[in-house]
Amino acid sequence: MTKLIPIGCTRRQGYRAIVLRPGAQELENNFTMKLSLSRVVQGCRLGTLSNLGKKGDRCMEFPGCLLYTRTGSAPHLTHDTLQVISGVPAMTQLTLSSLAEHYEILEEYKEGIGKFIGMPESVFYCSLHDPVNPCPAGFVTNKSVSVWGVGGRLEMTVAKFMAIQQALQPDWLQCLSDGEALCADASSSKRAKKSVDRTLAFLDECLKLQEQSEVLRSCVMIGVIEGGDILEERLRSARETAKRPVVGFLLDGFHGDAMTKETRLRLISSVTAELPENKPRLICGIGQPDEVLECIEAGVDLFESFFPYQATERGCALTFSFDYEPNPEDMVLQQNGQKEGEENGEHIDKIITTKCVPETSFEINLKEKMYRDDFGPLVGGCSCYCCKNHSRAYVHHLLVTNELLAGVLLMMHNFQHYFGFFHAIREALRKDRLGQLKELIYRQAC
């Protein structure tokens, strides 16, 4: 069986026929990144991206997540504390909103954002916005998109946007896009259409500018799929974007409460069906474990890791289990938020009286009084720095006394826990245990 595959990563249009071998499917792009798909299970794709980075020597498995940063640094963490974490992704997410205002400094620095922030070894994806801090809507025009930094609003035309990217030199960059289809009170297909039109126009202009710059040619474009909640627009966006020489796709506008879960997943599946198999699919704004699994089933490959950061800011530790093949011993250790011998009823009472309710059911709030003399680790069996060296009682103390170390330790645990979750997803796909993992995760969802 042969299939016609567009060559995605180069600027040349054209097609190349390849033969799909039974077993491992290798869908090659001649230049830069290569995506190897090892299995597809119930819609979930398992594989590897290789030839990543400026030297083309890095690789990353998917489904996976990117390392979340704020102003070029993992939140709360220096290099020393970051490198102690197991499973840190090969690719780091930078946000243009936090870095755009510094582009003159980077222009003068000349050596790119990776070196500037002290992460020369990492591969970088630069998104437009920060998934945690929503920006005010209403500032996208036909000519420009705005981001909000410390110094306020920064308006970017295509020229300005590309100039900034030239200074940053990320490996992947989210192309300038109009993500506000669903920001007005009423969803309108007119606004959805406009988001698609504008985003495609931005993409074409950016690609044209990219051709003119030596430096920019090594930064590859992620095409952004827009269209609000209008199926026809989403399909149009997917088909049109797929025609352009982008390295991957970002499914934008699926976060928040603008659409129902059913609509969201239906649209995501429809979109990914239109996208070439040999390019990664990213999604922004989705981080909760149950939603991650749903999106993977709908054909998404890569996620952000802001969710563990949000838990940290709440004073919470991620405790959800992803061990779908537990030892009987481990099950006792991993009981969520419960001291030994404590009954369910008592636990719920304490939540109500102390008024410290965890945001999600995937975590425990260490500020709660019950942890004051709980000398166990955050999660039994966890091998992160915090769980190996400290107790719930200590983290509780740090939170109650407003100490900075609370954020450091919680971030170390929460990142490691979250990266472990993605590892478990990949393992489950490899071993055909997806159903068990799903059941375990959905059982823990509220």
Add this chain to the structure above:
Amino acid sequence: TAVAASTTSLGTRAPAALTLRVVAECSRSKARACELRLPHGTVATPVFMPVGTQGTMKGVTAAQLDNLGCRICLGNTYHLGMRPDSGGFQMVSLLALSEVTEEGVRFRSPYDGAEILLSPEKSVEIQNALGSDIMMQLDDVVSSTLTGSRVEEAMHRSIRWLDRCILANQRPDQQNLFAIIQGGLDPALRRKCLEEMTKRNVPGFAIGGLSGGESKEQFWKMVTLSTDQLPREKPRYLMGVGYATDLVVCVALGCDMFDCVFPTRTARFGSALVPTGNLQLKKKQFAKDFRPIDEACTCPTCQRHTRAFLHVLLHSNNTAALHHVTVHNIAYQLQLMNAIRTSIVEHRFPEFVQNFIKTMYGEVGHCPTWAVEALQSVGISLS
């Protein structure tokens, strides 16, 4: 000579939890380099002890501290043992909320009026529970700018409280109770306090009641008076001193141990310590400065980051910025003490001091007078 923790043939220990070995002494000044053996490990002196008031070094993990070569640090008895667990209670200045009687120090919470009494016995009980290698007596400490009978009262009370603390110590074989010399800025009171406290068999002495609002001139005179009367073979801990110049001078005056919140606190304001003073990294002048904080510094921050990046990060709300500078400032302090110690061991401490002053102040003429005089008093001239 050292105070030994000896082991009898039966394997039981005489009650002593500290050994001080004088490794080298400056032939001109009163500076000395020692080795302080404590239950949890050995500490080389002169040493700067970073302050981790609430059982944490402000955003720096224990592993990071260890990697920086920090072997000893401080925690605070009140904060760790007595603070009410109501999140809003901030320990801004305990003195303002306290009342001293012969019994002890009574703290009253401004939030709910609850009272707690910190007596000599209670403070030792807490420190015994904390298991620290060194514990401090509860002292009646008054502001160094205070004069009159209150200062004398406090000095005498501190002696009585020392005796109560010694009696209350349940673990003298594992924890070392240090006395704290008081007496304010009055030489006679200081001498009296020294005379009395050195009669007690404590493993070490702290010089307290200074580092308040007093002038530097009065400060150094009290320090040197104290070290003159303290035994050679026991460690001298000068409390609340941490500015580089103060450290160098007070080592010359015979002090072994120091603590101060300054380096770690100033770090959280974006101020990085360097041999020429400090860099206010949030200022515009560092926006395009692609050098590390200090080219010669071996800390992780300087190995990997530029002033320009730290400038950007300090203007964000990512706390990592503070941790980078904290790590550097701790490293700076420890590297300084290391350099001081090495110069003493290599018999070139006076030259070290001269170079230090020149680097810090540009020329001798800019060095503060009190430092010049203090160094002069122990035979180190700067001209």
